[in-house]
Amino acid sequence: MTETYADLIAAEDVLLFVNSAVTSTGQREFRSDAYEQRLSLAFVHEYVRVNYRSVYAASLALDINDHNAARIVTQLLRTAGEADAEQKRVEGRLIAARLAVLPPQRVYRIFRELRAAGVNNRRTRAIVRDWLAARPDLAHDAVKYRPGLKAAARHAHLPLDRGELGDFLFAPGRRVRYEHRFLDAYRRAHYEQAALYELPFTVAEGFAARHGVERKVFLERIAPRMTRLERLRSGRAADADLAVMPLTRLALYVLSLGFEERVARRAELTGALRAAARRAAGPYAGTWGRVAAVLDDSYSASGSGVKRRRPLAVALGCHFLLEALAGSYVPLWTSGARDPLLVRPWGPTPLGVRIVDALEAAPERLVIVSDGWDNAPPGLAGEVLRVWRTQLDQERRTSVVHMNPVYDAAGFDVRRLAPSVPTAGIRDAEDLPALVEIAQFAEGRTGLGELRAYLDRRVELFVKGVAV
Incomplete structure (x- = not known):
């Protein structure tokens, strides 16, 4: 065995961080408030940055959510003194690549946070300058994100104080009209x-x-x-245009509709969900063989006031994506629902019973999408999976993976069902194929070396993909 015990612990720490960075946005969840989420997330970020800085930066190449990507960028730039020259070079490429795909309002918020923290080194100024230079129309940004652009220009000492853009930002009363249509429209x-x-x-x-x-x-x-x-x-x-809407966003929209409207628009909505799932499946469509899914539509899938029905939307999106990925497919909702278009969050979470039903179909893959709070009866799901893996399927004929859309603030991770089953955090259903790949590292049979090699490949592909 080439991996030491310390390496296996490090791999677990890294996977814990990836799960938190995928699922948590620092907002209230069904079982924890926003303060608990933010406090827990801040600790995990600090712990991984200090102990595994290179891996912390490499997480920018993974399917983490925008909230955590922005936090990683800010923390890397605020603690540049902790990195050596090679780390700074790699971090600079990753930061530039991630900023290129972040929503502009988040990027301007990052720049304001850096200014408030007094972070103004040469690398930070270069990152701000290059990002602004790549913007398609700074006049549009001046109108829509005026405070952010002003703060970035001042903080990075950029020469935006000349011409009509500079007048618009810093001396708005100087001109009676502007040549650029957005600037003049704003004036008028x-x-x-x-x-x-x-x-x-x-x-x-x-x-x-x-x-x-x-x-x-x-x-x-x-x-x-x-x-x-x-x-x-x-x-x-x-x-x-529902035909081009991302899968999870579309699922959220469908769940926001009343039952009568869902029924009246069944063909349209189902067609749009399946089209979005086929786009997300890409070349993997139909390649996963026999698939069974246990999908959580219990009451806790209602989410919270700021993340309404998010866990249920992820489950609904995963249902249609697994349908597209599978050769044959058996979906099982915890409530016993038969019509995915009419699911709603209600009732307890009998995961154990549904897992037994799913395994009876002898699938090649079993995918469980749930927040992990098995309560009907409590603990049955973990016991079923333990017995299945240790007694009935020691040859691992069935691959089992648990996708969890909810961050457990108290546990600093997503809640797991059983030690023998890999668990990965998921925020958007369309990320499921990539997250299943990451979940293999959570089974405890691979260590930090293989995980680092995987991250290195993702970093290289991510940076090249953004550059293209």
């Missing part, structure tokens, strides 16, 4: 209602309220300038 929108419909939706919304424009009229006229997500959030879902 202060006194001209028609001009607000030339602006991005979030900016125009404030001017509409100032001018007293009726909400319904405003939404109808601004609709062509709204993104798909803005249409959904503003209640104009009919204008959203």
Whole structure:
């Protein structure tokens, strides 16, 4: 055995961090409040950064959520003195690559946090400069993210104080008109209602309220300038193109509809979910053989006030994705539901019973999507899986993996069902194939060396993919 006990512990620590960075956003969950989530997450970040800095940075190449990616970028730049020259070089590539795919509002928030923390070294200024240089239209950013752009320009000592963009940001009363359409539309929108419909939706919304424009009229006229997500959030879902919506986002939208509307639009909604699942499956569609799934639609799948129905949406998205990946597929919802389009969060969590039903189908793969709170009766799922693995399937004819969409703040990880079953955190259903690959390292048969090799491959592919 080439791996030492310390290496195996290190591998477990790294996987624990990956699970937390995939699932937790520091917001309230069903069983823990926001303070507990933030406190737990802060400890895990600090622990892994101090003890495994290279792995901490490499996590930017994984399917972690934007909240944790932003936190990693900030922490790496704030603690640059702890890194050697080679680490800084790799970290710089990873940070630039991750910033390129983060939403711009999050990136500007990172820059403001760095300014507040007094982080202004040469590497940080270069990262800010390069990211801004790659933006497609800084005038658009000046209108939509004005405080963020101003803070970034000042903090990194960028020469944005010249020309009309500089006047717009730092001396708005200097010009009577601007050449750029966004800048001039913003100027005119202060006194001209028609001009607000030339602006991005979030900016125009404030001017509409100032001018007293009726909400319904405003939404109808601004609709062509709204993104798909803005249409959904503003209640104009009919204008959203479901055919190109990501799988988990689409599942959340479906669950937000009443039962009657889901039934009336069954063909449309089911077709859109299956199309999104096929896109997510990609070349792996139909390659997973016989698959059974245990999907948690118990009451705890309702999530929290800030993450409404998120766990159930992940389960619903995984259902359609597994259907696309499998050659043959047996889905089992904990409530006994037969119609995936009409699932709702209710009742207890009889995972053990459903796992027995799933194993009776003799699948090649069993995928469990649940928050891990097995309570009908408590502990049955873990015992079923223990007996199955140690007594009935020692040859591992059936691959079992547990996908958990909820971070357990008290345990600093996602809740597990059994030591013999690998568990991985999941936030978006479309990430399931990649997360199943990561879950293999949680079985305890592989150590830090293999995990580092896997991370190195992901880093190289991630940086090259963004560069292309």
